[in-house]
Amino acid sequence: MGRFAAENEKTPLLKSGQTFKVNVQIVNPSAESVFAGGRVKVNALKDWNVSQDQDVHEIAPGNVATFSFDVTVPPEGHPELYPNRIYPLTADLFDVDGKRVSVTHTVVAVDIQKKGHEVLLTDNWVSANMPWAEWTCATYRHVSVPDAANGQEIVDALWTKLGDGTEVYALQSGDRSGRRRAATWKKMAEGVVEFDLKKPRHLTRIFFWESRTNDRTEAPIAVKLSYSADGETFSEPEECAIEWGAEVKDLSRQAEIRFPAKSARYVRLAFTANPVNKRKVMSLDEVWIMGLGE
Numbered sequence: 001m002g003r004f005a006a007e008n009e010k011t012p013l014l015k016s017g018q019t020f021k022v023n024v025q026i027v028n029p030s031a032e033s034v035f036a037g038g039r040v041k042v043n044a045l046k047d048w049n050v051s052q053d054q055d056v057h058e059i060a061p062g063n064v065a066t067f068s069f070d071v072t073v074p075p076e077g078h079p080e081l082y083p084n085r086i087y088p089l090t091a092d093l094f095d096v097d098g099k100r101v102s103v104t105h106t107v108v109a110v111d112i113q114k115k116g117h118e119v120l121l122t123d124n125w126v127s128a129n130m131p132w133a134e135w136t137c138a139t140y141r142h143v144s145v146p147d148a149a150n151g152q153e154i155v156d157a158l159w160t161k162l163g164d165g166t167e168v169y170a171l172q173s174g175d176r177s178g179r180r181r182a183a184t185w186k187k188m189a190e191g192v193v194e195f196d197l198k199k200p201r202h203l204t205r206i207f208f209w210e211s212r213t214n215d216r217t218e219a220p221i222a223v224k225l226s227y228s229a230d231g232e233t234f235s236e237p238e239e240c241a242i243e244w245g246a247e248v249k250d251l252s253r254q255a256e257i258r259f260p261a262k263s264a265r266y267v268r269l270a271f272t273a274n275p276v277n278k279r280k281v282m283s284l285d286e287v288w289i290m291g292l293g294e
């Protein structure tokens with residue numbers, strides 16, 4: 001699971017702001033030599049408080065000396081604390097000359113609640129790697145019906161089928177090089193999709209990623225947002241300009257819209273194509289709907 005760790009009985013699960021004891025044992029494995037002593041130090045990440053290094057006295061052959069340290073987890077809300085992560089602790093042993101002669105390490109986890117924190121709700125391909133994501137089984141569908149007789153078409157590739165049969169399409173999937181993982185509307189002035197978050201959620205923001213193309217005019221220029229609790233009655237559409245960021249990352253740019261405080265299960269997005277695109281193509285790689293964790 002990469003940098004994520006499931007709860008594990010061998011990994012202490014701590015709370016933010018909590019002070020806990022770390023015992024470091026120093027063993028002299030020699031049958032003859034006395035360890036002449038030195039210092040022992042415990043290290044943790046920045047903003048984790050660790051009690052001072054300690055003097056180590058002589059340790060006779062085969063003997064064990066134990067040292068107790070206090071370590072304090074950063075307070076709740078610290079930006080470096082994430083759910084489902086592990087944090088390292090190391091202990092260094094220095095001899096009387098200050099030379100590091102031994103090191104050991106362990107990891108601890110911190111119980112961080114997602115409740116009330118902004119999380120990604122749309123089960124995008126990045127959700128597995130984002131600490132602030134919550135799996136919702138969100139899906140989306142195309143509301144627009146292309147008029148084939150006039151050359152209109154929607155291209156949206158099925159990327160994968162999950163174990164429960166949920167089909168994942170382009171706006172929720174991709175990879176670093178995946179141009180195919182974009183939805184494309186051809187000869188359509190507007191493209192409407194409707195996300196279903198499976199239950200009403202408190203929404204905070206929405207992020208868009210443009211298609212990985214060199215043609216910047218394929219990106220939509222505006223979106224009309226409307227919301228629903230039941231999928232039948234929608235709020236009046238609110239039009240928002242999509243202001244694409246200046247930075248191009250992996251051939252694409254990102255835009256963000258902040259929702260007014262809003263609770264909804266269904267989010268309808270009506271994208272406006274850029275009229276200057278010569279091929280009458282609009283494409284979009286990814287939609288991330290953010291809301292408060294539960």
Ligand SMILES: [Ca+2]
Nearest residue numbers: 173174181285
């Ligand atoms: Ca995509």
